[in-house]
Amino acid sequence: MGKVKARKAAAELEALQQNLPAEEELSRTQIKRAMEALQDLGGKLLDLKPSELARIPMSDTLITAIDESRRIDQNEAKRRHLQYIGKVMRDEDSEAIAKALAVHDSGSDEHRRVFHQIETWRDGLISNNPDTLNEIVLLHKGADRQHITHLVKQAQSMNQEAKAKSAAKKLFKYLRLLADI
Numbered sequence: 001m002g003k004v005k006a007r008k009a010a011a012e013l014e015a016l017q018q019n020l021p022a023e024e025e026l027s028r029t030q031i032k033r034a035m036e037a038l039q040d041l042g043g044k045l046l047d048l049k050p051s052e053l054a055r056i057p058m059s060d061t062l063i064t065a066i067d068e069s070r071r072i073d074q075n076e077a078k079r080r081h082l083q084y085i086g087k088v089m090r091d092e093d094s095e096a097i098a099k100a101l102a103v104h105d106s107g108s109d110e111h112r113r114v115f116h117q118i119e120t121w122r123d124g125l126i127s128n129n130p131d132t133l134n135e136i137v138l139l140h141k142g143a144d145r146q147h148i149t150h151l152v153k154q155a156q157s158m159n160q161e162a163k164a165k166s167a168a169k170k171l172f173k174y175l176r177l178l179a180d181i
Contacts, residue, residue: 009037
């Protein structure tokens with residue numbers, strides 16, 4: 001489904017969820033498109049790793065349905081189960097799920113924004129900007145200030161180009177781990 005169709009389906013789903021009056025009722029085609037959009041969103045959830053899936057806000061029912069889907073091998077059974085996931089998705093906050101999925105989709109604007117922020121942090125840390133370290137520690141409660149400082153000193157002290165790049169890569173990987181992408 002293209003981006004335009006997905007946007008239309010999302011808008012139709014939102015109108016459906018707002019319980020429009022009878023004179024503004026959606027057509028069957030519009031409802032079907034909205035349900036297909038939810039199935040597509042559920043299908044994207046199936047492609048995620050369990051660690052990525054744990055960071056997506058969803059109900060226990062949807063988590064159980066996704067776990068069951070991973071055990072199904074037959075194509076027709078998978079198709080029917082995907083329809084069930086679409087049905088369960090009707091009760092979920094699809095916007096929050098779509099936004100959380102966008103962080104993991106390397107082609108999305110949200111992923112690019114987070115990735116650019118991490119690059120900016122890395123460059124700020126290597127250039128000895130003290131505000132950068134404080135910002136990281138404030139935003140990410142699990143950040144280890146001492147470990148970040150050690151990685152920064154490694155990246156700064158390496159005289160050889162190859163070793164400096166590898167130390168900067170280690171710092172970048174740690175920052176990506178903190179940002180959950």
